[in-house]
Amino acid sequence: MISVLVVEDDEVAGEAHETCANSVAGFRVVGRVRTGQEALRFLTHTAVDLVLLDLRLPDMDGLRVSRMLRTRGSGTDVMAVTSTRDLERVRESVSSGVVQYLLKPFTFAAMRDKLRNYARFRDEFSRGGAVNGQHEIDRVFATLRDHERQELPKGMDEQTLTSVASALRESGNGASAGTVGKLAGVSRVTARRYLEYLVERDMARRSPRHGGVGRPELIYRADLDDADGAVP
Template sequence: MADLRVLVIEDDPTTGAVYVEYLRKVPGFAHEFTARSVAEAQRFLGARLRETSTFGIDVVLMDIHLPDGTGLDVVRSMRNVGYEGSVLAMTAATDRATIRSARNLGAVQYLIKPFTFADFESRLAAFRQLSTEYTGGGEISDQAEIDRMFGARTEAASSSLPKGLTESTLAAVQERLTHATAPLSAGEVGEAVGISRVTSRRYLEHLTRRGDVTRQPRYGTPGRPEHEYTITAP
């Protein structure tokens, strides 16, 4: 199977360069172009269509918030003219409306920043496996096989705990957030559970990536900006 051609949409040049480097390390993917805005992405895609009558893109790896719109705007315009490729969102956006929009536009992975190369690699590996399953013709008559193919899009999200995290402490962090009457910072959770702020943040970010916790900026506090966390409603 040929390498999947990737369009990166990311406004931060440093982050975009990191993604390109990550892509070089993951077999089966080839970086085509990095756009730092909606306008730049549309110029690139428009030129591709004029030259070859196709986008020549198999995967859109997108951030959500851009200076002149969103990555969703780019993907929506591509879908409107027949793009059938895949979308992977890699973003700090954690609001439900954005996540629903990404899913409705066909996002097969949604990875919340900040994340490690291991997180990136596991999502792309799961996606690559899914792409391989869909390649080729013929029919599949076994429901279990079809279920496995559709389930591949979420397998990566249910991976084991990152190194250094334990189930017991994770449960304690979740328990504290569940009974909180207001959003809590990493320091506040750490103090209640008996762990450091840095360690608390690792657990909270893991829960955020899993979708169990929502993160938002805490405004009105002096000094270094911080985030606060809320348990996701069932």
């Protein structure tokens, strides 16, 4: 079981992150704190495998927490969970020992994939011993990448997927493929194909809406954890 500490000053977001992590097989949240100092005190007396770390904490820069862990010689890994999009900060996070970077807001599926990749990464190192060559080193580090998200089915593209996903979030309580298509600027058939892909990836749900004449209409809803359309 991979133990997790959630470091997030926003109470609602912290609860959501804890719920997400606990919902992924093989992970268990052992603590949740709201400041950098609380995190450092917690980690002094409790061994933790992974820290889900907000970079904007009320008492200190989140990256300072990561650097202090490295200075202490801690073997705890850090995943940045933040709304910070500045590339310089991303570079700083890498040099501070951050192994994963997850942007807010995100879907449960996004955090699930990051955690699963991290679990595979840990598993590779747990085997011990030496590698036979560069290809094995590359394979180990490749486990942290979201290969499945990078390779869309033939005929689909990231720009349209982003437009459809955004339109679905804007629809609030759900919408038909036709409505989503109008919001995204694509045809109903195209919208439905991308919506079905989101359903397959656990990023959306569909349900029939009865009441009219003929077959019930399919309604799609973003599979999210708060009213804003994503995990905070």
